[in-house]
Amino acid sequence: MKGTVMKSTGSWYNVLADDGTDVECRIKGLFRIKGIKSTNPVAVGDRVEFDIEAEGKGVIHTIGERRNYIIRKSINLSKQSHIIAANMDQAMLIATLAFPRTSAGFIDRFLLTAEAYKIPAVLVFNKLDLFEDNEELMASLNEFIAIYEKIGYPCYKVSATEKQHLEQLKELTKDKITLVAGHSGVGKSTLVNGMDASLDLKTGEISDAHFKGKHTTTFAEMHRLSYGGFIIDTPGIKELGLVDMDKEEITNYFPEMFAVKGNCKFNNCLHVNEPKCAVIAAVEAGEIAVSRYNSYLGIVSGEELGMEHYETDK
Numbered sequence: 001m002k003g004t005v006m007k008s009t010g011s012w013y014n015v016l017a018d019d020g021t022d023v024e025c026r027i028k029g030l031f032r033i034k035g036i037k038s039t040n041p042v043a044v045g046d047r048v049e050f051d052i053e054a055e056g057k058g059v060i061h062t063i064g065e066r067r068n069y070i071i072r073k074s075i076n077l078s079k080q081s082h083i084i085a086a087n088m089d090q091a092m093l094i095a096t097l098a099f100p101r102t103s104a105g106f107i108d109r110f111l112l113t114a115e116a117y118k119i120p121a122v123l124v125f126n127k128l129d130l131f132e133d134n135e136e137l138m139a140s141l142n143e144f145i146a147i148y149e150k151i152g153y154p155c156y157k158v159s160a161t162e163k164q165h166l167e168q169l170k171e172l173t174k175d176k177i178t179l180v181a182g183h184s185g186v187g188k189s190t191l192v193n194g195m196d197a198s199l200d201l202k203t204g205e206i207s208d209a210h211f212k213g214k215h216t217t218t219f220a221e222m223h224r225l226s227y228g229g230f231i232i233d234t235p236g237i238k239e240l241g242l243v244d245m246d247k248e249e250i251t252n253y254f255p256e257m258f259a260v261k262g263n264c265k266f267n268n269c270l271h272v273n274e275p276k277c278a279v280i281a282a283v284e285a286g287e288i289a290v291s292r293y294n295s296y297l298g299i300v301s302g303e304e305l306g307m308e309h310y311e312t313d314k
Contacts, residue, residue, distance in 0.1 A: 001058070004087075005046045006222040013042055015050060015058060016224070025050050025058035043069065043083035044220045044232060045177065070117045070179065085179055085220045085232045090120045092173075094182030094191055096127045097141050102183060104144075108254075108295035110181065111153065115253035116245065119179070122154045124169065126187045129159040147289045151256050160191035170195050175228040179220075192233070198226040201233060247300050251279065254296055256288050270300060 003017040013025045027042055042048065047064035069086040091114045095102035107123065114121035125145065131138045145155040156172075158165040172178075173195065182188035189201040201223070220234045247270060251257040257271065263278035264271070271279035282288040 001052065002047065002049050004222070005042055005044050005048060006224075008040065008042060008044055008219055013048075013060065015048060015060070016222075023050065023052070023056070023058040025060045027060045040083055043086045044222050045069075045086040045088060047087065068118050070113065070119060084234055085222075087177060088119050088179045088232065089176040090122055090172075091179040091181065092122045092124055092169075094124050094126055094180065094186050094188040096125065096186045097131075097144060098137060099127055099130055100183070100185045102186060104291040105295050105298060106183070107148075108292060109299070112250070112253045112299070115255070122156070122172065123148055124156045124158060124191070126158055126160055126182075126191055128157045128164055129162045147291065151292075158191065160187040160194050163194050166191075166194050170227060173225065173229050173231065177222075177230045177232065179232040179234060181234050189233075192223075192231055196225050196227065196231075199223055199231070250296065250300055254292065256282075256292065257296065260287075272297065272300065 001017050001019075001023070003015040003023065005013050006016050006022075007014040011026060013027070015023045015025045017023050025048075042060060042063060046066070048060045049062035049064075050058040050060045053059055066086045068088060070084050070088070070091070071081040072084050091110075093107065093110050095107055111121050123145075125141060131141055141157070145157070149155050154172075156165065156168055158169065160166075169191075180188060180192060192201050193199050220232050223231045223233065225231060248268060251261050251271060257279050260278045260282050261269070261271070264274070265276035266274055269277050269279075271277050274280075279288065279293075283290060283293045
């Protein structure tokens with residue numbers, strides 16, 4: 001039989017079979033995925049083949065080729081990674097500019113990660129109802145969105161509590177597999193529940209302090225949408241990490257910098273203080289947002305690159 005892994009609890013996997021039945025499966029022997037050193041051989045979103053054994057349980061014997069995947073780096077010294085999810089059509093970051101604020105740095109690191117793993121990304125700015133009576137905040141939000149829309153990232157303004165503009169997100173996620181991410185407090189679960197009344201995601205999310213300084217196993221879970229498609233809920237998004245990335249590669253995942261880097265005087269330009277740097281020139285000309293460039297500098301300086309996990313904010 002064939003199916004899709006919906007949830008992993010360590011040694012057992014909940015698989016949605018192609019015939020619509022839910023099967024609890026274990027894995028047969030040891031799996032090794034070429035090129036990936038991972039603590040978990042099977043991830044949410046994986047396409048698998050399995051056999052039914054006694055009492056209706058399944059045994060996974062084959063994992064299909066992944067078209068993409070996204071990881072969380074292990075916090076211990078094993079250098080291993082934990083695959084959060086695989087085979088996504090898109091990644092949707094739920095953010096807020098207040099109550100609490102999602103930093104530009106975190107948004108940019110999320111987008112960098114999505115670019116590196118070849119996952120189309122979408123930004124959703126929640127709590128619109130708190131901005132509507134504040135012209136200054138609304139203007140700030142619109143300026144912020146303009147930065148990302150210019151680069152090519154779709155942006156949406158919604159209110160989960162007031163159910164404003166949720167139809168746009170339903171259309172966006174219909175018949176697609178969407179990874180949904182966001183810090184505690186941004187209203188991620190409330191938003192997803194508002195999109196589909198049949199879901200009942202837990203709204204009390206894991207606190208930032210819970211992860212700090214300890215190795216924590218975090219399980220993603222895929223939920224079927226009543227109107228078609230799937231949502232992958234990812235409570236461990238703050239611990240996404242990048243693997244095997246050289247400093248020279250980072251601009252490849254900032255689309256607006258990648259577009260001009262070929263005009264730099266030096267092929268190995270890091271765009272920090274080198275002469276005749278096309279990226280710096282574009283920043284000075286207002287063609288690249290200062291906030292994006294500052295995020296890049298923070299990563300290339302080692303402030304983020306090489307860390308074993310991302311902190312929520314710097």
